[in-house]
Structure formats: structure tokens, C-alpha cells
Amino acid sequence: MERIAIALSPLRDASPQDILAWARRAETLGYEAVFIPESFCDSLAYAEAVALGTARVKVGTAITNVYLRQPTLLAEEAAAVQEFSGGRLLLGIGVGHRAVNEPLGIDMGDPLGKVRAVIGTLRAAWAKGPHQPRPATPPRLLAAALAPRMIALAGELADGVIFNLFPLARYPRALASLRRGAERGGQDLGRLEVCHFTTCYVAEDRAAALHEAKRMLARYANLPFYGNMLAASGFAAEVDAVRAAWQRRDVAAAEGAVTDEMADAVTLAGEPARCRERLAAYRSAGATLPIVFPNPVGESRAAAVERALASLAPH
16 A cells, blocks of 8 residues: 555644544545644644544654754653554654744754754653653654755654655755765664655646645745755746745745746645656655645635545555
């Protein structure tokens, strides 16, 4: 059976009860995992609720922002979710965005050092304590990464990596970085999970799906980490145009600067068969677990989630 996970976010148009209902639906359809992004919510709290409301499906965070939690508290929270879930937690960690962290007075001067230190704290807490509970089996630890050095760090210290808005063209270099990190950390590359998080717009009207993808990408391309990664992936002209438009506060121009090629490279947009082809391409490139994050195309979020769940369920 194909391995595939679903991402569910409690945004303005989704209640906590919706997340639980959709997670149960995903479990019945054979999805391997349900991941909760941390977008103005507590991803671990929702992961625990999903764990208690399901029986078999893995529960993950994609991601939990390491800057928003004291590391020992993060270790204790994750250990509790691991125990409540019966060992089903996939703890995805990352550094978040400057636009979120810096207004809170958080210094992001050394993201690489921060992730290294947090992973060290988590590993020690789960193995040695004194923090409680001591999980019988530590959670699987996944590190979100875009740049080669962070990808290598994931290979060295984590149990896998999470790529987001990641073009297929970046895979050869990214997997080489993951391999170097695994060798440095004495890890078996074959046991590392390569998660490909992809924002999804499933619709028969491909133009409408691309329109929604471009609206999202116009905002992400203006963020430092994602914009720089996309620029280095062959979309420098688009990123420059997006950033210039935002400086003028011209939203329409920012959205218009995102090309069909850029949207196709990093999202799923269009009819189900096309989305399935793209998922197959991610797997062929080296992704071991695609994570699909469904979003509406002229419909309610509930309708969009159900459409994606049904049409992309594992075969």
C-alpha cells in the first residue's frame, strides 16, 4: 500500500471537532499519519487530541516551533503525547518564521545551533530524565529543513527530515546532504524518513486550483527562508517580483508574479489524477512519506478535506 499522510490545521474555518472527525476519517481510509501544522495553534495539544480520538493512525506535528517552548517542557509534552498515543507520535520540529518569532522578541541568530541544542535536550530527557513521563520508546524525531546544512543536521541527529514547498529539482543535492549528515552521525540512511509536505488544491478546475496556490505562494515567497530557497531553485525572478510587490503593498501584483511553473513545482494543484502523478514523482525522487495539506478551491474547508481524503487515499 502507498504510504501517505494528511495534514490538518485548525485555521479560521476548521474547529477542533473538525480536526478530530477528519483524523478519524483518515484512519478509516488507511492514511499512515495525521500531521498538525503549528499555524497560530498548539500542534502538540491537537496531536494529543487526535491520538486519544484514534486507535492506529500515527500522529505528527509539522512542525512544532522550537523557539516557542522551553526545551525541557517540549521534551515533557512530547513524552506525554507519545505515552497517551501508545507510541504513535512523530515529532516534527522546526524554527518557524522570523515574521512570527521576532515580534515576540525572539532572537533567531543561530537556527542551526538552536535545533542542535534542542535535539540534544530531547534525546537526553527521554533517555535519562528526570523529566516525566519517561517514554518506553522515544518519539520519532523529524527536523524541518530547507538549506543543506540543516538537512545534514537532520541526517546526523534526527530520525528523518521534513521538506516543505520543496521542488523536485532540489532532491539530489538535498539527499546528498542528508547522506553526509547520516554518515557524520553514524546513522543508517535507510531508516531515515524523508517527509515531503505539500500544500494541495484538488479541483477539476485547474486554473482555479493554480490561482489558490499562487495566492499562498505569494506570501511564502516573501518570507526569508522560503523565498531564498525558491530563488535558489530557479525562481529568483519570481521571488524578486513578489518581494518588490510586497514592498509596494501591492497584493495583486505579488500574486500575479507567481508563475504556473513555480506553483506546479511546489504544490499539488488540479484534478486528482494529476495530483497523484505528482505524489508518485515525489516518491521517485526519494520522498518516503508524502504529507498532503488540503486547501479549498471555491468551497468550504470541510469539502476540500473530504475531496482530498477520498481522492488521494492510499491504494
